[in-house]
Every structure is written in structure tokens, then in C-alpha cells.
Amino acid sequence: MSKDLAVQSSSPAPASQPSEANIRELVDAFYKRVDDDPLLGPIFSSELSGRWDAHLAKMTTFWSSLVLGTKDYRGNVQEAHRPLGNIEPQHFARWLSLFLDTVQNRYEPAAAVQFMEPALRIAQSLQLSKFGWDYRIPDTQLALLASLKRLRRGEPAGHETEADLPDRSSGAPFPVNVTGVENNGS
Template structure:
């Protein structure tokens, strides 16, 4: 991961999240996204004229996840489905910028509250976008496991194998591969 970018105002890292520093995190992160040569053009294309709305929505989203405010109403998968030209490098860059920004602004115990969901959401979006046989990058898997250990003090378990390209939901709807 890149070196963390310290908050622009030089303040020390937060020991816990609150509405004010979540908003500041979102604004700082999306400034970096807007300036990024890979992500900036994608976000500019999708959010021209809607940046303020997006920043407010993302503040609500992260506040809901981290603070438990439960104010976010939306579907993350559906919101990202129209983005047809997104490739694995876009996910890697988004994660690097986000994790780096969080690490610069929060002490580890608070940072994990953002990092773990970000990695889980990215993994879900990657599998949805690239198919269930897509291999999540090993570094991403390892970081998620390390964050889980940090949060719980327990070793992460591997997810069940999806052999032979079996569609993921098959066993959850009552039938496995080869069952009618």
C-alpha cells in the first residue's frame, strides 16, 4: 500500500469515527479520486454536476456502516451496474486510495471499521462484475484476513470452494450443481 496521506490540516489521526470526521474522510478521499489519472475520468464522466449529491450519499453510506446510523437507502450493486468499462485495475486503485486515506486519518482500531467493509464490498462488486470464477487478488484476500484478525483476534476462515464454475447462489436456493 502507498504511504498514508496525512490529513491536509495536520491533525492527528482519530481514535474513533464520528459524523464530522466521516464527512471529512469522504471529502478527502474523493478529492484524491478526482485528481487520480485512472479513476478521475471515470468519476468525472459519471458524476459531472452531481458531485455534491454523491459526497452527501457517500457520507450517509459510511456513517451507516461505521456509526450504525442506518440512514443509507440504496443498493450498492445496482448503483455500480451501469459502469461498463471498469476493470480490475480500477478496483485496485480505488482500494489503494481509500485504504490509504483511512489509514492516514484514523488510528488502527477505528480504521478497521472502514477498511474491512470496503474490502468486502469491493470483493462483492468484483465477483458481480467479472463473474464468480474471478480470482480476487491475493493481496486483497490477505489484507481482509488480517483486518478480521485485528478486529476479532481470531483467524479468518476460507470461504467454501466453488468448484467447476458452479454459480454461487445455487446451494442457497435449494439446489446444488446437477440437481433438478
């Protein structure tokens, strides 16, 4: 990863609205975590060697296009990920866990949903593309996506409310029933 990437030593106060600036901070913080992650780091490092800065700029444009509606992103998510080999379900689970955690720590709930819902939809699309139409998306991943959609629309279906989302106030990793990976407390 680029040595120029500045990582803040303390977490900023959660943002109430996404902006270009805080999206760039989100992308930088998230990919710093990815680079440091023992499961994902080697994959990203080998794929992005010498290209981290360009990737971070592209991801900032991507998330700005999705969340702010800037429509500046030009690319095909499926094609960009097609050449990646050795990607398994646990890689998707770990990516989602790190991303959802980073978003939740940087945005207030209403703003966080704007990132979480597309992340879950994109992950599902990439999982089906990678593993085939017979691949079963983890039920908890589907349930979280459905909950986020209802929250975004202000439609608490049945008795579900924001309280039905995992309590992450302690900053602990998402539990296994959200990400599909074991949470051994580390």
C-alpha cells in the same frame, strides 16, 4: 468536483473513533484524491458531473451507516455500480489503494479497521458481480481482509499480528502485494 469542497492543507491528527464529522472529512478527502487521480478521475468525473455534492452526501451517509450503525443509507450498492462500463480490475485496485491509504492516514488502527474491512468486502462483491464468479480475487486482497477480520475480533490467528499489515509509516503507496497494482514509487 464541487468548487465548494474544502480540502485541508494539512492532515488532521488520526482520529481514535469515527464520528459523523470525521467521516464527512474522510469522504471529502478521499473523493478529492479520486477526482485528482489520472486513472479514476475521468471515470468519476463523467459519472458524477454536476452531482458531486449529492454523491459526497450519499457516501457520508453510506459510511456512517456502515461504521456508526446509523442505518440512514437507502440504496443498493450492486445496482448503483451496475451501469458503469469500462471498469477493469486495475480500477478496483486503485480505488482500494486510495481508500485504504486515506483511512489509514485519518484514523488510528482500531478505528481504521472499521472502514477497511467493509471496503474490502464490498470491493470483492463488486468485483465478482462485474467480472463473474470465475474471477479470482487477488490473494493479497483476501489475505488483507482475513487479517483485518482477525484484528477486529482480537484474534491473532497463528502468528499474525498487526505488524503483519503493510508498514505505511512513511506514507508511501500500498505495495503491489496489497493492491495488485505496480508501485513504481510515485
